[in-house]
Amino acid sequence: ITRLISTVGKTSQWNTVLPAELAGVDEDVFHKLRGDSEALQGRASKDYGNIAREVPLAVFHPASAQDIARLLKASYREAVPFKVAARGQGHSTRGQAMARGGVVVDMAGFRERGSGVGIRVSNTVDPSVGYFHYADVGGEQLWIDVLHATLEHGLAPLSWTDYLYLTVGGTLSNAGISGQTFRFGPQISTVREMDVITGKGESVTCSSQTNSELFHAVLGGLGQFGIITRARIALAPAPKRVKWVRLLYNEFSAFTKDQEQLISITGRKQNIAVDYVEGSLLMHQGPINNWRSSFFPLADHGRIISLVTQHSVLYCLEIAKYYDGQSENNVDKELQVLLQELSYIPGFYYEKDVSYVEFLNRVRSGELKLQSQGLWDVPHPWLNLFIPKSQIMDFDSGVFKNIILKRNITTGPVLVYPMNRNKWDNRMSASIPDEDIFYTVGFLHSSGFDNWKDYDTQNKEIVQFCNDAGINIKQYLPHYRTQEDWTKHFGPKWRTFVERKQQFDPRMILSPGQRIFNN
Ligand code: FAD
Numbered sequence: 243i244t245r246l247i248s249t250v251g252k253t254s255q256w257n258t259v260l261p262a263e264l265a266g267v268d269e270d271v272f273h274k275l276r277g278d279s280e281a282l283q284g285r286a287s288k289d290y291g292n293i294a295r296e297v298p299l300a301v302f303h304p305a306s307a308q309d310i311a312r313l314l315k316a317s318y319r320e321a322v323p324f325k326v327a328a329r330g331q332g333h334s335t336r337g338q339a340m341a342r343g344g345v346v347v348d349m350a351g352f353r354e355r356g357s358g359v360g361i362r363v364s365n366t367v368d369p370s371v372g373y374f375h376y377a378d379v380g381g382e383q384l385w386i387d388v389l390h391a392t393l394e395h396g397l398a399p400l401s402w403t404d405y406l407y408l409t410v411g412g413t414l415s416n417a418g419i420s421g422q423t424f425r426f427g428p429q430i431s432t433v434r435e436m437d438v439i440t441g442k443g444e445s446v447t448c449s450s451q452t453n454s455e456l457f458h459a460v461l462g463g464l465g466q467f468g469i470i471t472r473a474r475i476a477l478a479p480a481p482k483r484v485k486w487v488r489l490l491y492n493e494f495s496a497f498t499k500d501q502e503q504l505i506s507i508t509g510r511k512q513n514i515a516v517d518y519v520e521g522s523l524l525m526h527q528g529p530i531n532n533w534r535s536s537f538f539p540l541a542d543h544g545r546i547i548s549l550v551t552q553h554s555v556l557y558c559l560e561i562a563k564y565y566d567g568q569s570e571n572n573v574d575k576e577l578q579v580l581l582q583e584l585s586y587i588p589g590f591y592y593e594k595d596v597s598y599v600e601f602l603n604r605v606r607s608g609e610l611k612l613q614s615q616g617l618w619d620v621p622h623p624w625l626n627l628f629i630p631k632s633q634i635m636d637f638d639s640g641v642f643k644n645i646i647l648k649r650n651i652t653t654g655p656v657l658v659y660p661m662n663r664n665k666w667d668n669r670m671s672a673s674i675p676d677e678d679i680f681y682t683v684g685f686l687h688s689s690g691f692d693n694w695k696d697y698d699t700q701n702k703e704i705v706q707f708c709n710d711a712g713i714n715i716k717q718y719l720p721h722y723r724t725q726e727d728w729t730k731h732f733g734p735k736w737r738t739f740v741e742r743k744q745q746f747d748p749r750m751i752l753s754p755g756q757r758i759f760n761n
Contacts, residue, residue, distance in 0.1 A: 261299050263299055263322070266316060267312075270312060274304060274305065275301070275303075282300075283297065285348075287340060289338070290335055291334065291622045292620060293621050295337070298340070298341045299343055302346065303348050303351050306357055307358065313326060313347070317751050318441065318443050318749055323749045323750075323751050324343070325341045325760075326344055328347045328381070329347060329349055330411050330412030331384070331407060331408055332350075334412075339753070340754075344754060349382035349411060353383060353409075358382050359380045360383070361388055361392075363394070363395045363477070364378070375395075376477055377397075377399070378473075378474050381409065381414075384410075386603065386606075393598075397479060402429070405609070406602060407609070410470070414462075414473060415470075416464070416672070417672045421560065423661045424505035424519055426665065430672060431665060433461060433475060434474040435448070436448055437470070438470055439468055440746045442749075448460070450669075456468065458669040458670045459739075460671070462670045463670075464758065467743065467746040482598055484598055484600075485577055486562045486593070486594045487577065487581075488593075490546070491557040492556055492557070494557055494638040500586070501559060501660050502631070502679060503583065520560045521558060522656055523642060524556040525647070525656075532608070532654070536607075546590075549587070549590070620689060621690070622686070623689055623701060624686055625687075625705075627717060630676070631660065631679040640708075641707060642656075645703055656683070656684065658682070659682060660679050660680065662679060663675075743759060
């Protein structure tokens with residue numbers, strides 16, 4: 243059985259045929275489904291990774307959150323439910339937002355039409371939280387827009403990702419990490435309340451007090467329990483300017499020791515604490531400035547490159563300290579105190595003074611440059627890992643100094659920075675190593691269409707090495723192929739994860755592209 247939208251008449255704008263699997267949806271939903279090849283072969287079947295490709299049955303263009311609820315309810319009621327995936331920006335790399343044989347909900351179009359809750363900043367005090375201000379934000383909204391809207395009130399969220407053209411729903415489904423995470427936790431730690439539509443099509447408002455099981459399930463829940471249509475994000479007064487510093491190291495132990503010291507500054511030393519700590523590798527096969535940001539002055543490229551050649555790999559510590567724009571002298575003094583205690587290579591200190599927006603939006607200029615060269619839409623065989631602190635030295639010798647340098651193919655940024663476990667909420671679905679401090683390592687490869695498999699092979703070798711060496715890695719933005727791997731990934735949380743799936747999406751409708759319950 244097929245239904246011709248054009249023959250249903252009324253308001254449909256798409257002259258298209260929909261398959262039998264969707265025959266049971268009501269008229270309201272039906273008119274917002276698009277099944278023509280332009281829609282199916284377009285962004286709904288692609289992502290940033292440019293490796294996976296899954297063509298859905300239809301793309302859904304909701305005009306309201308209720309429409310999304312209707313769609314999910316329709317699937318839930320079917321004898322054979324159809325899969326549904328919310329697609330934010332599709333900045334996943336392995337098809338996590340795709341829905342083969344199902345329906346992709348076009349959250350980008352939802353945002354562009356202004357159909358969701360938008361971004362509403364509240365200046366009132368929320369007595370139930372530790373922060374005074376918050377914003378109610380649609381799950382389809384981009385973090386860059388959240389930044390601009392909140393800054394109009396002199397406020398901003400506390401925790402970010404490196405790149406801001408990602409949706410709120412997409413990053414909250416993973417965790418949302420960056421150099422601020424050690425201090426404020428991942429983005430999921432800054433959420434106070436959400437509106438979620440479950441796999442049964444029920445609209446539920448949840449927080450850590452009300453419907454808390456759903457709240458904790460959804461945060462870091464890989465889209466498995468519901469579609470986020472609103473998130474209440476904590477805000478704080480926004481700084482105006484940022485001292486942004488990069489320091490070079492030739493020894494991994496000195497680099498990580500300094501990173502760990504920087505993320506442990508608390509209490510009476512709080513005033514000299516930094517607001518952001520990251521780090522990356524500089525290798526001879528890659529340019530020293532890359533799409534994540536150009537930083538080093540041209541005049542210094544020669545001496546940095548000769549240092550990289552001498553050591554094969556350098557480690558670049560990156561810190562940022564916010565200030566209000568008036569107190570430049572103070573911030574400089576505080577930085578000096580801090581830097582005295584660090585053991586970077588003397589003379590390899592680089593500093594920038596930028597606006598807060600320029601700092602947070604630092605990846606955008608690199609993106610636009612790559613886009614203009616047609617190099618943004620290439621395959622991205624990324625691998626992101628969490629590694630316990632106690633095993634990071636083994637990781638350095640086995641992976642950075644062995645696999646990476648020997649294979650000699652890594653061209654994209656490789657990020658390395660530590661986080662504090664106590665800033666994460668263990669009731670949430672996100673799975674992290676069981677140590678007070680753990681590292682994230684991100685291999686952010688860009689490849690050609692003909693050689694992405696070489697990077698994939700390297701990624702597999704890294705994972706295999708860690709398994710053989712007993713390094714307890716967990717993937718971030720995970721991509722596993724077997725139920726056994728997922729069970730291992732969630733460890734003691736797996737049972738709860740499965741129970742929550744039974745409770746909130748018992749017919750296994752949501753986010754099939756994660757391949758957790760439908761390998
Ligand atoms: P999508 O890829 O569209 O979706 C991801 C998953 O979330 C899918 O399973 C989807 O079904 C589900 N989903 C989407 N919207 C919703 C919703 N409203 N409710 C419920 N589920 C939903 N991550 C970091 O943590 N830190 C970084 O610094 C960082 N930098 C990045 C830089 C670049 C250039 C790129 C491409 C990615 C980066 N990421 C980073 C990864 C990014 O956070 C994830 O890929 C995230 O999923 C992207 O959001 P999205 O809106 O594109 O989600």
